[in-house]
Amino acid sequence: MSTPFSEMLDSLTRQRGVRASLIVSESDGLVVDSNLRFGQDGERVAALAASMYRKARLSARAARLGAVAFLQLDAERGRICAVGGRSDLVIVVVADAAANVGLIRMELLKALETLE
Amino acid sequence: MNIAAVEAWVEAPLRRFVDDARARLALLLHPSGQVMAQAGFTREVDVMTACALAAASHATAGELGRRVDGKPFRGLHYAGPDKQLYMAAIETTRGAYVCLTVFDSASSLGLVRIYFDDLQRELSAAAPASEPVAAPALAVDFEADLNRNLAALFGREEPSVTKRPGGVPLS
Amino acid sequence: MADDVRRWSDELARDPSSLVFLQLGEALRRQGQLEVALKIALRGLDRHQMNADAHDLVARIAVDRRDFARAMEEWETVLRIKPAHLGAMKGLGYVCFQQGRFEDAERFLSKAAAGGAGSDVSNALATVRRSSGGMLAPTLPSEAQAEDPQYLFADLLVDAGQTALLLDASGYVMAGVYLDAEGTNVAQDVGAQLSGISDEVLRSARHLDIGDWKAITFETQAAVVAMAPGRDNSLMVVAASRATPLGLLRRLLERCADRAAVWLGVERNGGDRQ
Amino acid sequence: MSLVNYATREITCKIVYYGPGRSGKTTNLHYIYGQVPDDRKGKMVSLATQTDRTLFFDFLPLDLGMISGFTTKFQLYTVPGQVYYQTTRKLVLQGADGVVFVADSQSRQLDENVESFQDLHANLADQGVEARSVPLVIQYNKQDLPPELILSTNELSDALNFRGVPEFSADALHGPGVFETLKSISELVLKRLAGNGATR
DSSP, X not given: OOOTTHHHHHHHHTSTTEEEEEEEETTTOOEEEXXXXXXXXXXXXXXXXXHHHHHHHHHHHHTTOOOEEEEEEEXXXXXXXXXXXXXXXXXXXXXXXXXXXXXHHHHHHHHHHHHO | OOEEESSGGXXXXXXXXXXXXXXXXXXXXXXXXXXXXXXXXXXXXXXXXXXXXXXXXXXXXXXXXHHHHSSOOSEXXXXXXXXXXXXXXXXXXXXXEEEEEEEOTTSOHHHHHHHHHHHHHXXXXXXXXXXXXXXXXXXXXTHHHHHHHHHXXXXXXXXXXXXXXXXXXXX | OHHHHHHHHHHHHHOTTOTTHHHHHHHHHHTTOHHHHHHHHHHHHHHOTTOHHHHHHHHHXXXXXXXXXXXXXXXXXXXXXXXXXXXXXHHHHHHHHHTTOHHHHHHHHHHHHHTTOOHHHHHHHHHHHHHHHTTSOXXXXXXXXXXXXXXXXXXXXXXXXXXXXXXXXXXXXXXXXOBOTTSOBOHHHHHHHHHHHHHHHHHHHHHTTOOSEEEEXXXXXXXXXXXXXXXXXXXXXEEEETTSOHHHHHHHHHHXXXXXXXXXXXXHTTSOOO | OOEEETTTTEEEEEEEEEOSTTSSHHHHHHHHHHHSOGGGBOOOEEEEOTTSOEEEEEEEEEEEEEETTEEEEEEEEEOOOSGGGHHHHHHHHTTOSEEEEEEEOBGGGHHHHHHHXXXXXXXXXXXXXXXXXXXXXXXXXXXXXXXXXXXXXXXXXXXXXXXXXOEEEOOTTTOTTHHHHHHHHHHHHHHHHHHTOOOO
16 A cells, blocks of 8 residues: 555665564654564554654754754664654654665655655 | 562553553453553542543453444554553453553553564563463451441441431341 | 866866866865875975975865874975965964963964954964963973873864854753864863753654664854764764865764763763873 | 452451342441441442432442451442443443342332332343342332332232342331341352351
């Protein structure tokens, strides 16, 4: 089924090393739309990534650093990148640890422009 | 967070759930409204009331689901301005329970739901295979205690017997 | 930025006397490619010995390479060529501050401020004055500075907007300093706010089965921030101005984390850092 | 299904006040609520319509105190009496440890009493519960009304109490009979715990 976000998510998931891309509601941590490779638990990623993004956003605001634009978590076996804008929606990408995060970041910022 | 459970096997999974989901309150109850475990409540009477209302709400939602969708709903979510509530059934080998959790902006519906799934799995794994064999709980001569407590409850020295038509035991 | 670097490299290859080496060198410096940047800058300087900006570029690269002596020399040259060069005054102020020469730092920064430099210089000046007038004597010896955990990362921070904090598991500051726009140390507030993120990160990494977390980086309107877990459940936090490339920030994070690891090890083993 | 926590030595029992609409089930709970000291009761919850008819149930948690070394708590529920709340009655009845059937003594309510009593048995059967195994007490309420308006307790007993369970005449509005009814159902429910052990 094609949704208004399909093309954007396809283009994110096409990036080398990307395992999943999702649009997530930041406030309730639920999946709005997703493009997942086999084995990815979209609901889990959505809930945890949204929570992490929200925490970073609120903490940065409390620390008077301004609004968070891009977030990247690096772990031993994977990376999570997220961008959010003015709306409640956050775009999340789960990628391999070795994925080119520079490219993913650019694609995410491009996707955010489309979303807004 | 303060956690109390009627049966010990419930405690660890429930504790993990409230920690992981950053829940403010949690209740595990029988569908009839009897509490199995609670986390975060400070007054026992509040627990009982919450259980009664949760059981009612769960039963209502289940019945509504059966009527409009042919099967009970998976879960129930209410959102207030500050706090939210999520409630769903949990099936174990010991039977079905209802779990109600209250959370605020430190958590989210998505988080609560994923950890709910984990709780379901952990409770299923932890549940003893069979019912414990219960010994008689009360002594046979419990009546004296009961009479004394009821009299105290109603502010009477002795349980009084009134005359007809005002409360005479008929048999 | 990668495109720009390629374009400027091509241009420089076509015309080795082009001033484009200034942009190329600066871009490479920001990417953390300090050796290449230095090579380009020195080659440019050979052809443009009286160009103040070329000396300024070499000085900035030297600071990144912790070569403060070379940076001083280059910025002093800049001021001989172009006495009103604000970048050189700021740079000299910064180097003097790092070396504990607060009076000199104040003199350079005051000149820069009088010359019309922006709010970052005013902030830096406030910091210097606070340091010299407050807990630190103007001629504080470097050993004493090294004893103060506030200055644990001072020599690793290369731009005025950069800051580093080491937090314990409860979010309390163990080392480092975080100055706000007014020059006030808000390390404890910022640390407490940012440390909460690590709980979230820990949980996400655990439940998404991606192994232990190594770092988290985020860009905000005002800054770029990177954090990494350290020994004894500590948290290393570095922040820099928004213009700082993420790659450079990560390098800074690694250096500070290494420093913190050594310091924590020493602290645990009886506090003897000699 | 009494809940017995052997670790903390606590017993919790669920008692349901059943009966036709306006027979005085909620009034029983209100009277109890008014008599019991604050430290022995929780807030009374009434899920009622705008006209104060019970919509879902009334609920009153009571702390009976220590009985045979167990802290004993009762949860008193009422069901909505009106015929069309059948589903709700079933839900509230679920897991009841004891039932108080509150009959309306007015002559014109006899059919409603009988119908509601049958409804109780049908609902218990639906839940796979043998009605005779559930502790039951019958209360003939409103016996304070003028004799020409009500049936005598003997007449009501003939119509309803074919099982010969404990029965009480009452005036729930003013109190007579309320305490005796509660005491009787408490005894029956606890007797099961003393004799049969806990069901759970």
